[in-house]
Amino acid sequence: MTEKFAADVLICGAGAAGLALAIELARRGISFRLIEKMDGPFHGSRGKGIQPRTQEIFEDLGILDRLVAIGGLYPSERRHREDGSYVDSDATDHGVSSAAEPYHLPLMVPQFLTEGLMRERLEELGHRAEFGRELIGFEQDADGVTVRLMGEAGAETLRVRWLVGADGGRSVVRHVLGIDFPGKTLGVRAIVADVILTGLTRDAWHRFNEGNMARQISFCPLAGTGMFQIQGPIPLEGDIDLSAEGLKAIVAERTNRDDIHIQSVSWASAYSMNARLADRYRVDRVFLAGDAAHIHPPTGGQGLNTSVQDAYNLGWKLAAVANGAPEALLDTYEEERRPVAAAMLGLATKLLDALKRGDMRRGREVHQLDIGYPESSLAPEQPSRVGGLLAGDRAPDAPVRGAAGRAVRLFDLFKGTHWTLLGYEVERGAVRPRRDMHIHIFGPKGDMLDDEGHFRDAYAPAVGDWILVRPDGYIGAIVTSGDMETLETYLAQVGLGLVDTGCN
Ligand SMILES: Cc1cc2nc3c(=O)[nH]c(=O)nc-3n(C[C@H](O)[C@H](O)[C@H](O)COP(=O)(O)OP(=O)(O)OC[C@H]3O[C@@H](n4cnc5c(N)ncnc54)[C@H](O)[C@@H]3O)c2cc1C
Structure with a gap:
């Protein structure tokens, strides 16, 4: 008899990773519960930088325009000198x-606003996070996971097919699985605080004593709010007074200014920086995502972005x-995402070293547009292809036109939960349609027109090529018309095999 589950997936933790995963499952009609131990x-x-690649993902999830509307761009950095x-x-x-x-500038959106929009999107899809409900333990067997939850209404035990620990750096799920979290403590402790203050303009990210770890402090005007985010290193040991009075004293001491007045503190925290990566992202039916799998310094604004992209x-x-x-x-989840986190830990740590010296510059590598999965088992080798895109690469955007005349972007064609198969000067009937895959053809009698050559520039297709784009916007496979068997095998591997309807 088939076992009946309370839900397919239990997502533990309603931070950025848990919410992104919930949206992904909700828009595919998969049953899940999303629990969060905090009461609200x-x-x-915290994570205020939304990188260009995450913007593309948020476009697909349906929240990018709203995010831009409530957030803003980063202002220039203002280095204040001793003489004023x-x-x-x-x-x-x-x-x-x-x-x-299409997106090349990091956006600034305070994390609580981003998460608020993600919750709003989730509600549009008919789901909500359950606050005040904590995962306290679980066991798994071959068929499912038995999870134990605790909440105001008492204890609850339920069976799910999979459990995802999106429960942050101190992940209970990681601990229960006994997964090691090797790495290093970086010897830097810092404060981060959201405050209302007077005495500083909002047109710049104000920085004092760059390169001096004992006295450095910065004030970033938080787009979408009237607040500033204060950040600064603090001694490794000892209590720190994070009240308005306490912060005012730190600010006066480090800036030598008595005109900066902290009026209120909305949120503040003192934390030690670590760079750690979980040894495994999966044990059978249980997965780790987001900070539960990787933690790192905030330099470069990578954490929330990487967490959303895990999900x-x-x-x-x-x-x-x-x-x-x-x-x-x-299996391809860990295979693809763990190397990305390993590289990101290296980048964030390198930027932290630059920050200590006072010469941090953030280049293209923080935008995450070059992340890809060329080594993945989902990226078959293409020995015949020289140059151009390869399987595993991010699928670029391109403005094109539908045969009926309307302007459309490739990202519009990709938007949604389906796979997309793009044919270039191919025969339409060569691939049978199937559920969850949209087929578009460029070339004579195709439904898509590439008048300005943007598709050709970005994809460098050869006549007769088929390019398969995954639901997450990476190239799955590129095959020639003479090699349709490879395409069929690939499609079966990802669950898009032909259904035998008995009508053929
Ligand atoms: C100062 C600072 C600046 C940063 N700047 C950036 C930036 O510019 N860009 C960027 O990308 N990132 C940035 N980050 C990092 C970013 O904030 C994190 O990477 C991000 O929050 C990770 O999201 P997450 O969902 O994985 O984990 P979290 O946000 O930690 O969410 C985990 C959730 O799980 C819940 N939980 C834990 N245990 C349980 C349990 N047993 N049961 C139920 N729920 C549980 C927690 O309460 C929490 O809500 C910054 C971080 C800091 C500290």
């Missing part, structure tokens, strides 16, 4: 937007397997 939403600004003068500079390499990369990678795979795709698809 987190209200700190200052110099403004732009510490971020912005690049330029292009047809292939974006795991979500479609869990949904596919819940709907009958081979279980092996789930």
Whole structure:
């Protein structure tokens, strides 16, 4: 008899990773519960930088325009000198937007506003996070996971097919699984505080004593709010007074100014910086995502972005397997995401060292647009292809036109939960349609027109090529018309095999 589960997935933790995963499952109709031990939403600004690649993902999830509407761009950085003068500079390499990369500027949105929009999107999809409900233990067997929860209404035990620990750096799920979290403590402790203050303008990110770890302090005007985010290193040991009075004293001592008045503190925290990576992201039916799997210094604004992208990678795979795709698809989550986190830990630590010296510059690498999965078992080798895109690469955008005349972007064609198969000068009937895959054809009698050549520039297709784009916007496979068997094998591997209707 088939076992009846309370839900397919239990997501533990309603931070950025848990919410992104919940949206991904909700829009695919997969049953899940999202629990959060806190009684209400987190209200700190912490992860305020939304990188261009995450903007593309938020566009797909349906919240990018709302995010831009409530957030803003980073202002220039103002380095204040001892004598009261200052110099403004732009510490971020912005690049330029292009047809292939529509977003090139990191957005600033305080984390509590981003998470608020994600909850709003989740509600539109008919789901809510359950606050005040804590995971206190679990056991798994071959068929499912038995989880124990505690909340105001008392204890609850339920059976789910999969458990995802999106429960932050101190992850209970990681501890119960006994997964090691090796790495290092970076010897830096810092404060972060969201405050209302007077005495500083809102047109710049004010920085004092750059390069001096004992006296450094910065004030970033938080877009979408009237607050500033204060950040600064503090001694490794000892209590820190995070009240308005306590912060005022630190500010006066470090800036030598008596005109900066902290009026109120909305959220504040003192934390030690670590760079750690979980040895494994999965033990059978239980997964780790977000800070539960990797923690690092905030330099470069990578943590929330990487956490959302973990969930974006795991979500479609869990949904596919819940709907009958081979279980092996789930192995590709750790295979693809763990190397990304390892590289990101190196980057954030390198930027922290630069910050200590007072010469941090954030380049293209923080934008996360070059992340890809070329080594993945979901990225078959293409020995015949020289140059251009390869399987595992991010699928670029391109403005094109529908045959009926309307302007459309490739990202519009990708938007949603389906796979997309793009054919270039191919025969339409060569691939049978199937559920969850949209087919578009460029070329004579195609439904898509590439008048301005943006598709050709970005994808460098050869005549007869088929390009398969995954639901998370990475290239799954590129095959020639002479190699349709490879495409069919690939589609079966990801759960898109042909259904025998008995009508053929
Ligand atoms: C000063 C600072 C600046 C930062 N700046 C940036 C930035 O610019 N860009 C960026 O990308 N990142 C930034 N980050 C990092 C970012 O905040 C984190 O990476 C992000 O919050 C991780 O999201 P998460 O969902 O994985 O974990 P969390 O946000 O930690 O969420 C985990 C949730 O799980 C809940 N939970 C834990 N245990 C249980 C349990 N047993 N049962 C139920 N619920 C549980 C917790 O209460 C929590 O709400 C910054 C961090 C700091 C400290």
